[in-house]
Amino acid sequence: MSAKVFYVTTPIYYINASPHVGHGYTTVAADVLCRQKRLSGRQVLFATGTDEHGQKVAQAARDKGTSPREFSDAMADDWRAMWDALHIRYDRFIRTSEADHESLVQKVFERLLKQDDIYLGTYEGFYCVHEETYLTDAEVKDGNCPECGRPVGRMAQDCYHFRTSKYAEPLLEHIEAHPEFIQPETRRNEVVSFIRGGLRDAAVSRRASPWDIPVPGDSAHTIYVWLDALTNYLTVASYLDDDAKFARMWPPDVQLMGKDIITRFHGTLWPAVLMALGVPLPGKLFVHGFWQMGEEKMSKSRANVVSPTELAAELSERSGAKFDVAIDAIRYFLMRQVPFGADGQFSTSAVVRRFNEDLANDLGNLLNRTLPLLERYFDGVVPTPPTRRTDLDAELERVAAAADEAIDRIDFSGALTQIWGLLAAANKYIDQQAPWNLHKAGREQELARVLYGVADTIRAVATLLEPFMPAVAGEIRSQLGAPSDGPLLPITQPEVRLRPGTRTKRGKPIFPRIETTAPASVPGATDDVPREEPMATETIDIEQFAKVDLRVGEIISAERVEGTQNLLSVRVDIGAEERTMVAGIAKQFDPAVLPGTKVVVVANLKPAKIRGVVSQGMILAAGDDIPLALVTLDRDCPNGTRVR
Ligand code: ME8
Numbered sequence: 001m002s003a004k005v006f007y008v009t010t011p012i013y014y015i016n017a018s019p020h021v022g023h024g025y026t027t028v029a030a031d032v033l034c035r036q037k038r039l040s041g042r043q044v045l046f047a048t049g050t051d052e053h054g055q056k057v058a059q060a061a062r063d064k065g066t067s068p069r070e071f072s073d074a075m076a077d078d079w080r081a082m083w084d085a086l087h088i089r090y091d092r093f094i095r096t097s098e099a100d101h102e103s104l105v106q107k108v109f110e111r112l113l114k115q116d117d118i119y120l121g122t123y124e125g126f127y128c129v130h131e132e133t134y135l136t137d138a139e140v141k142d143g144n145c146p147e148c149g150r151p152v153g154r155m156a157q158d159c160y161h162f163r164t165s166k167y168a169e170p171l172l173e174h175i176e177a178h179p180e181f182i183q184p185e186t187r188r189n190e191v192v193s194f195i196r197g198g199l200r201d202a203a204v205s206r207r208a209s210p211w212d213i214p215v216p217g218d219s220a221h222t223i224y225v226w227l228d229a230l231t232n233y234l235t236v237a238s239y240l241d242d243d244a245k246f247a248r249m250w251p252p253d254v255q256l257m258g259k260d261i262i263t264r265f266h267g268t269l270w271p272a273v274l275m276a277l278g279v280p281l282p283g284k285l286f287v288h289g290f291w292q293m294g295e296e297k298m299s300k301s302r303a304n305v306v307s308p309t310e311l312a313a314e315l316s317e318r319s320g321a322k323f324d325v326a327i328d329a330i331r332y333f334l335m336r337q338v339p340f341g342a343d344g345q346f347s348t349s350a351v352v353r354r355f356n357e358d359l360a361n362d363l364g365n366l367l368n369r370t371l372p373l374l375e376r377y378f379d380g381v382v383p384t385p386p387t388r389r390t391d392l393d394a395e396l397e398r399v400a401a402a403a404d405e406a407i408d409r410i411d412f413s414g415a416l417t418q419i420w421g422l423l424a425a426a427n428k429y430i431d432q433q434a435p436w437n438l439h440k441a442g443r444e445q446e447l448a449r450v451l452y453g454v455a456d457t458i459r460a461v462a463t464l465l466e467p468f469m470p471a472v473a474g475e476i477r478s479q480l481g482a483p484s485d486g487p488l489l490p491i492t493q494p495e496v497r498l499r500p501g502t503r504t505k506r507g508k509p510i511f512p513r514i515e516t517t518a519p520a521s522v523p524g525a526t527d528d529v530p531r532e533e534p535m536a537t538e539t540i541d542i543e544q545f546a547k548v549d550l551r552v553g554e555i556i557s558a559e560r561v562e563g564t565q566n567l568l569s570v571r572v573d574i575g576a577e578e579r580t581m582v583a584g585i586a587k588q589f590d591p592a593v594l595p596g597t598k599v600v601v602v603a604n605l606k607p608a609k610i611r612g613v614v615s616q617g618m619i620l621a622a623g624d625d626i627p628l629a630l631v632t633l634d635r636d637c638p639n640g641t642r643v644r
Contacts, residue, residue: 007250011258013079028088165200311348320508328471336358336413362595366458552575552601552643553640580615599631
């Protein structure tokens, strides 16, 4: 029997509106995971799609003066077009209005009814059409839905119920025995307390509405849209249709979703239905946070959404980068900016910052300085190194393994942090080896060794970035003259390495910088220069120490503060955000080598304006008057991690 297919799902999205950055987030994450798995040789089944039944869609169609069928055909095309533009390589785009799915939903319903896991009862309570959710009296706040704030209608009607309550104990046992089942831990805890709070049987039908799937044998009812929607994951795996296929695909290895749909749906109703059907539960439900605009979640109903393609068009226009490169820059931003699981602030200026600092500076510069060096010293041809191993190989192998392992853990920002460490190491290597001096000294063999090492590292960086930025990886390979087909891994194997004699094809910079205006000063900040305090002789208690918010940060860029000798203005990524911190370390530390360094910072220091720059925190360094060393970490951990 052939190996289990690596099966990954996203939620299937409601089609009453067009996709925005929030939907893009989950889908890009799934795409990154699947591309990584495919690269490493796994067969993958990546499913995404559209949730087309329910009152919400019927209503949206009515508002447009069209039929639900026509409306959903047009919208499904819209969603597919967005995924194509975002470089999403799914294997199945499932629509709940497809015949194979509708028929499976009925079969599942029938089976559950037959075995008495579904029964006909009455439902008295509220229903929120927007959230397609049944609500109890206690959950409704002043007549409004607790989730979306819209008024909800009260109803009392005959209704089929699924015996969720019967599965409360087995579910708790499963969650306890498989701590990896629901991640991150905060979400697992939420699900556990939701179950412990008492699982009610779930209403799984509605009074017949013509666009929904009929309850088999009872024309007065249609099947509740959430039972219908969750079943999509089974349809994709050919459940009750092709046993051999199902055996190879089931269960999903990773199901990704936002935190809005875990407790009631994916964390309880879904596994309870699977238990009732007697099929294995998914390996991992990984729940991510929300992209927010200011205080609010980005969502259509709050009219604050950003379209990924519109933003890419803007970035492309402002920078002159290709549209596909701008799309990849957005993919990069989404995967890098916040640890997967946490909420994030979305803003165009934050995307532009990442574009300029990470992509134009760190990544772009490495390519833009290496190719001219190859042209100057080797006529644009990759030289033959004296030995196979390069000085950067050990770091490359370490980073490739660490990035792979991070993606496996669904830690996308961690993987990118690793890759950016490699970029910093390669940039630093060029500075240290100073190829121009080797050339001057006539040390051609060494020059060939150094430039081959750097060029081949760029080839490897393209491979490492392939899952995140497939178009950019292609651009890099094309400028290097590296083949774009054939195997890309293992990362330092001779057959994947850049071949000596390859002619490079330097083109326009992939990431031309975007011009920005300087940010305004933080109001209320003072112009004080920080003073050195004598060492404290008094002891402090633990509560006093706990007031100091120490965090792991990563230096993103550093530059000298104009008109000063020893001050650097340092951009530090502290997980939830990026800060500027002014540090008196310019005499000891070259700003060019700092990016990528992990540091410890005081995150809750009052902002102070220092020589015109607002400093929002302090980077810890050892040394009294003279900073001798930065406080760094002995192993990597995510930006923003607390230090105690
Ligand atoms: O709930 N930040 O569909 P939906 C991050 N059809 N992610 C976001 C987001 C934001 N601001 N906004 C949306 C449904 N998402 C059901 C699912 S599955 C069997 C049925 C993402 O269109 C996130 O993945 O409301 C969230 O869980 C999903 O879109 C909700 O999509």
